[in-house]
Amino acid sequence: MDCPAKLYIYHIAIFPDFRIAQNTEKRRKMVSKKIKNSLDKLAPIHNYKVKYPNVTDHQNHATTGEIANFREKVDQRVRKKVRELYRGGLRTVSDIMIQLAAFVAKECFCDEVPERSRRRFYPTRKDIANIIVTLRQENRNSLLDQESIRKFVVQYEKQMPEDNIFFRENTTTDEKREKQKFLFCYQAQWQRKILTMYGSIVLLDATYRTTRYALPLYFLCVRTNVCYLIVGAFVTQEETSESIQEALLLFKSWNPDWESESFMVDFCLEEINALTNIFPGFGYL
Structure with missing residues (x-):
């Protein structure tokens, strides 16, 4: 300019x-x-x-009006509110924008509410999405959460030795230790029996996309003679074919007789590629 x-x-x-x-x-x-x-x-x-x-x-660019308003940076109070709303359970950008408008009108300004074109107080959908992505990335490397999981796994294995549980912590940011990515898999004894009985068609559900979790959360579900049941769950650090395949291979080792004919998945190439490598020739819906 x-x-x-x-x-x-x-x-x-x-x-x-x-x-x-x-x-x-x-x-x-x-x-x-x-x-x-x-x-x-x-x-x-x-x-x-x-x-x-x-x-x-200033010269050669607008300093007032709608164009100048759109070039503003998002206010720190608004950023903090977005993070609070996301941690509180709001997941869609539209719902967050509605709550932000009420927050700006009632808590940031008492008399004169700024124009809607003020990006500082009314961030765009992309601004809100970027704040959420940053927050999720921060939560993925929480050392406190990993320590809590480690203690839970040790206690649970003593109480329920017949269940299968696997935990591997994330050490990608630790220079002194061999780098490895986070992985958590769980399957109870009764879930193994249900998978053996009704595992001809399995639903791989990426539940985390509609919940508050920062890490990718997956459920393995089957249709029984009564309802749909979860027969396994796993959490990976990244939503990649390699991470999903590693978790599915672990479930495959826990269930040696598991031979599914079809899988129901979202249109996600990472999930489809992982399943194709483990179950050659399977069909997916």
């Missing part, structure tokens, strides 16, 4: 131990020399000053 407006940031280092009694040129030079001679031993107080340009300094 070739705008001549500039933003100036000044870095100021303050040395409290080198105060001067009188502001004279001689004393300033003397103290400055002392600071330079012992600079590597000092711990100054850092301060920053910002000088913003005037509105009249």
